Amino acid sequence: MNRNDLRRADINLLVVFETMMHERNVSRVGEKLFLGQPTISGALGRLRALFDDPLFIRCGRMMEPTARAEEIFANLAPALDGIAAALSRCQSFDPRTSETTFHVGLSDDVEYALLPRLLRQLRIEAPNIALIVRRVDQQQMAQRLGNGDICVGISHTLDLPANARRKGLRPIRPMLLRSDTRPGSLGLDAFCRRPHVLVSSMGNASDDTDHALSLLGRQRKVVLTVPQFSALPGLLAQTDMLAIVPDYVAKAMASVAGMRVEPVPLQLPVPELSMVWRAAVHNDPGQRWLRSRCCAFLGEPVELQVVSKARPALHDDQALLAAR
16 A cells, blocks of 8 residues: 555544454443444444455454454554654643543552642643543553553553553652551561551452561461552551551551551562653643643652662652653
């Protein structure tokens, strides 16, 4: 196909094709693109005629791509990213008047402890924008970015797609949360004796704390696992249970009556809270503005930063991005 033949192609059809490759379901494609099922079915018919291939074969409730569809997708996805990037350079963005809707992925700890501060500032700077927040964790981030469910995600992240970019925001320092009135901080023996509540979106009954304890030949007893941090104050109240939470969650919960925060009595890993986004929207003016606000209001406040010879580049880069 030469450039003149591109006149036969409809970019709307290509968007339907890409979405179907991600969703594998006609109804979900319609919901995501705000189109009716007959419209999606008609678009698939035109795509089959354009590429002279069935493209998708129904298998129960799912639509499985053919080998030809997989080949087309491998070439089409980078091309659509390039088109989106080129078009974004032609757009302007004024937060004071924009009515843009941003789709954001946040882990539970970020949504609970950091989102309120960010949202207050966004309401001042951009009163007409809308945020649609999706709950994500490190296991879901790559998929959410890849299928376009979110434009930016904030969480501790693992491996990401090749077309994703990442920016560190702040260290995630573990802190001990308790509500009992016994005086003094807990030592390791008391820490191991007390019952623990673990927060895990996946329902895991152990985490880095248990691994660190095992290296010392110690263990604790997890008596409850819950999927979100917001439940902790009510669960810990009037009990001797303990919970380990990120420092920014601990700070938010310290304002709740009866909650106490103190250091964990053993050395634990300090992962990084990261912001990630697709390379295709890297230069989009609205997306750049949103990322700059996330850096400024979700990153570690200057007064809380710890000077460390081991990590100077991280803080210098944070300050540079926050100033943009």
